[in-house]
Amino acid sequence: MEAPASEEAGKMDPAQAARQRWMSVLAKAQLSELESAWKEMPQKPDFDWLRAPETGMVMLRARTGGTGSQFNIGQMTVTRCALRLANGSAGLGYVQGRSKRHAELAALFDALLQDGTQAADLEVKVITPLQAQQISRRKEASKKANSTKVNFFTLVRGEND
Amino acid sequence: MYVAVKGGEQAILNSHKLVAEERRGDAAVPELTLNQIKEQMQLAVDRVMTEGSLYDRDLAALAIKQAQGDLVEAIFLLRAYRTTLTRFGETQPIDTAQMAVRRRVSAAYKDLPGGQILGPSYDYTHRLLDFALAAEEGVGEPEAAVADEAVDDSIPRVTDILNHEGLIEEELAFGDDGPVADLTREPMAFPAERDMRLQNLARGDEGFLLALGYSTQRGFGRNHPFAGEIRLGEVAVEFVPEELGFPIEIGEVTVTECQMINQFAGSAERPPQFTRGYGLAFGHCERKTMAMALVDRALRARELDESIEYPAQDEEFVLYHSDNVEASGFVQHLKLPHYVDFQSELQLIRSLRRRHDEDHREAAE
Numbered sequence: 001m002e003a004p005a006s007e008e009a010g011k012m013d014p015a016q017a018a019r020q021r022w023m024s025v026l027a028k029a030q031l032s033e034l035e036s037a038w039k040e041m042p043q044k045p046d047f048d049w050l051r052a053p054e055t056g057m058v059m060l061r062a063r064t065g066g067t068g069s070q071f072n073i074g075q076m077t078v079t080r081c082a083l084r085l086a087n088g089s090a091g092l093g094y095v096q097g098r099s100k101r102h103a104e105l106a107a108l109f110d111a112l113l114q115d116g117t118q119a120a121d122l123e124v125k126v127i128t129p130l131q132a133q134q135i136s137r138r139k140e141a142s143k144k145a146n147s148t149k150v151n152f153f154t155l156v157r158g159e160n161d
Numbered sequence: 162m163y164v165a166v167k168g169g170e171q172a173i174l175n176s177h178k179l180v181a182e183e184r185r186g187d188a189a190v191p192e193l194t195l196n197q198i199k200e201q202m203q204l205a206v207d208r209v210m211t212e213g214s215l216y217d218r219d220l221a222a223l224a225i226k227q228a229q230g231d232l233v234e235a236i237f238l239l240r241a242y243r244t245t246l247t248r249f250g251e252t253q254p255i256d257t258a259q260m261a262v263r264r265r266v267s268a269a270y271k272d273l274p275g276g277q278i279l280g281p282s283y284d285y286t287h288r289l290l291d292f293a294l295a296a297e298e299g300v301g302e303p304e305a306a307v308a309d310e311a312v313d314d315s316i317p318r319v320t321d322i323l324n325h326e327g328l329i330e331e332e333l334a335f336g337d338d339g340p341v342a343d344l345t346r347e348p349m350a351f352p353a354e355r356d357m358r359l360q361n362l363a364r365g366d367e368g369f370l371l372a373l374g375y376s377t378q379r380g381f382g383r384n385h386p387f388a389g390e391i392r393l394g395e396v397a398v399e400f401v402p403e404e405l406g407f408p409i410e411i412g413e414v415t416v417t418e419c420q421m422i423n424q425f426a427g428s429a430e431r432p433p434q435f436t437r438g439y440g441l442a443f444g445h446c447e448r449k450t451m452a453m454a455l456v457d458r459a460l461r462a463r464e465l466d467e468s469i470e471y472p473a474q475d476e477e478f479v480l481y482h483s484d485n486v487e488a489s490g491f492v493q494h495l496k497l498p499h500y501v502d503f504q505s506e507l508q509l510i511r512s513l514r515r516r517h518d519e520d521h522r523e524a525a526e
Contacts, residue, residue, distance in 0.1 A: 024410035069334060097219075141263060
């Protein structure tokens with residue numbers, strides 16, 4: 001169960017890979033983005049809590065020198081919840097920080113995305129644009145960083161043959 | 162005889178009220194918001210998260226506001242809050258090779274794949290006070306330069322790519338299935354292994370580690386360090402929820418990593434090679450991670466068969482005194498009433514003094 005991601009990747013089924021991707025996008029989305037995506041939903045499904053939103057922590061692990069043995073670097077706040085839609089689809093939210101609403105919306109979208117009838121539509125209308133936003137924010141920061149890259153040049157001194 | 166002393170309650174209540182008023186300062190000046198602290202005091206927030214050992218920018222900003230900017234007090238507040246939260250588990254190890262790099266420099270190699278990226282750094286500023294920041298109208302909205310291209314998606318670590326000759330020791334992932342020391346659950350034990358030491362140093366006081374790291378450079382534990390690589394950026398946090406059984410990304414954190422490379426003459430077991438010290442912490446905190454890497458290397462003396470002669474090499478000395486929450490508590494508890502202790506000491510001194518006086522009188526006679 002605790003196998004590292006890289007080991008899992010080899011035998012991962014496509015459904016699991018898809019779920020990993022959208023859960024990551026939902027966790028890293030801003031709350032305001034999720035709220036407006038939710039507002040656009042024509043029908044808000046009823047649901048029951050399997051686990052009401054709860055804020056806690058996870059201990060972050062790192063590796064000595066980046067590649068060596070593991071150690072604990074410190075903790076991070078996380079909020080989680082689980083819910084079940086009226087149609088039986090269960091959704092899970094695990095998101096960094098202390099926003100219960102963020103976890104709830106992530107779980108709702110997670111449940112809806114597992115429902116075959118809506119998945120394709122939500123993928124196009126919600127997940128793809130959110131991911132595009134995240135990539136664009138990252139790229140913007142990265143371009144600013146790249147403007148500080150040093151271009152070394154060598155001054156030739158004296159005369160060679 | 163036991164004497165209960167009461168009567169401080171009202172004084173304490175009023176002291177709290179006085180603190181609240183002083184914290185607010187001049188009411189004619191607008192009150193600080195947490196967003197202002199979070200956005201404009203980022204490096205203070207980073208230090209509080211690192212030493213408070215909890216990654217949460219909002220909570221760190223709140224702690225800084227509540228502590229009137231006293232960062233060690235803010236760290237204490239964050240540590241205390243942490244104990245109220247349930248722990249869901251441990252994450253997968255973060256992968257700093259996959260970092261979205263915003264700064265990356267090496268003092269050991271000039272030309273390296275991925276290049277030298279200065280990022281947001283005070284290193285090349287002149288350290289002259291900038292009165293533009295004091296101007297009434299503020300600085301407006303400064304704009305960074307933007308390159309056409311982003312930096313490479315993943316920039317390999319210097320220590321991983323420039324080691325063709327095997328002259329730098331490798332860090333190999335041993336014991337992935339074994340337990341990892343955790344100071345939040347078990348007390349320090351000696352000899353302390355590297356996992357426990359690194360956790361202690363990661364949340365250790367920056368000032369203390371800086372002084373110790375400095376001491377190794379000045380000859381109190383010669384390590385001949387080079388900053389092999391310092392990198393800053395965002396890494397994904399992967400966690401395996403019990404409900405799923407496979408890892409998902411639940412967020413991302415900013416970290417600073419320092420790979421220090423140190424000369425090593427070799428021992429009975431090891432050939433001469435460069436050894437390594439490691440520093441890693443939340444947010445942007447280079448001074449902290451560089452000091453951490455120096456001290457980490459110094460504390461490897463036992464493992465590398467070096468003689469332990471200096472404070473930075475003495476793990477009990479370093480690890481027992483690095484935590485500013487503990488240190489501050491023990492130093493500051495001296496302010497609490499010690500009336501009875503002091504009375505008994507007074508009696509002792511009086512009787513010693515009487516005997517001393519009598520002895521002198523007899524000697525004089």
